[in-house]
Amino acid sequence: GAGVSQSPSNKVTEKGKDVELRCDPISGHTALYWYRQRLGQGLEFLIYFQGNSAPDKSGLPSDRFSAERTGESVSTLTIQRTQQEDSAVYLCASSLGYMENTEAFFGQGTRLTVV
């Protein structure tokens, strides 16, 4: 596709369940990022991929959060045993490279609600 695609766009889950969020970056983009945005707040960095490896996963809030990327393409963010504080919009972005002058293009996000 032409842009970054995220699915699902909305997810409502029960507390304690696991969820998987998917990101399809722009074709050819080697860098991929996950951010979390709580209601009315800024973007909180979670993890960054260069190719299939994650040189920076410093933002993952707990061991319930994990992410992987395969084929230098699709990435999946998994949240295990979801808690209510995990409710947020999860944004994925990709960029052509990791140099300081490459802008990131964002998907529409997945709105996660934990009830």
Add this chain to the structure above:
Amino acid sequence: AQKITQTQPGMFVQEKEAVTLDCTYDTSDPSYGLFWYKQPSSGEMIFLIYQGSYDQQNATEGRYSLNFQKARKSANLVISASQLGDSAMYFCAMREQGGTASKLTFGTGTRLQVTL
């Protein structure tokens, strides 16, 4: 210390007027990039403008310009001739070159409301 600071949680501007959104940053990396993104109520993040640390001139993109003052470590966004459609959240972000820390770090944002 905050990497990116946006001190204006909310701003109002009248249609057709210019507005400046403030952004200061903190880095010891000599090579870095500064970005502004717009987030309308629909939630998408829209890239607006980029300024490189070595760029001699201020960046401009249509009605957007970046007032880059390197010694002050500020990168303010100027929107000229504001339109109602400019009402949105605006985020300043920085990417540093050093090491593997090439993630985009965002400020807390400024909500701009354009009035008639």
